[in-house]
Amino acid sequence: MFLAELGDKTQLATLLLSAQSGRPIPVFAGAALALISTSLVGVLLGQWLSRHVAPRTLERLAGSLMLVLGLWIGGRALLHLLMTN
Numbered sequence: 001m002f003l004a005e006l007g008d009k010t011q012l013a014t015l016l017l018s019a020q021s022g023r024p025i026p027v028f029a030g031a032a033l034a035l036i037s038t039s040l041v042g043v044l045l046g047q048w049l050s051r052h053v054a055p056r057t058l059e060r061l062a063g064s065l066m067l068v069l070g071l072w073i074g075g076r077a078l079l080h081l082l083m084t085n
Contacts (some may be wrong), residue, residue: 010031014027014031
């Protein structure tokens, strides 16, 4: 997880916030609490889904969601490139 999170937008935002505020400890505490909170939501939602949705269906839904998000983000990026040129 540590390696996967390196360089993501949250890390970059905390880097900038810490640099701007000059208060690294409160920024660290806030970022840590945010990560813990989102992880807790993910764990609880995953636990609930595992009780109510078949594993195969859950895999298909997750795959479909990733595909849709990838196409949407890719389409927006392509549109942005076309608009700037």
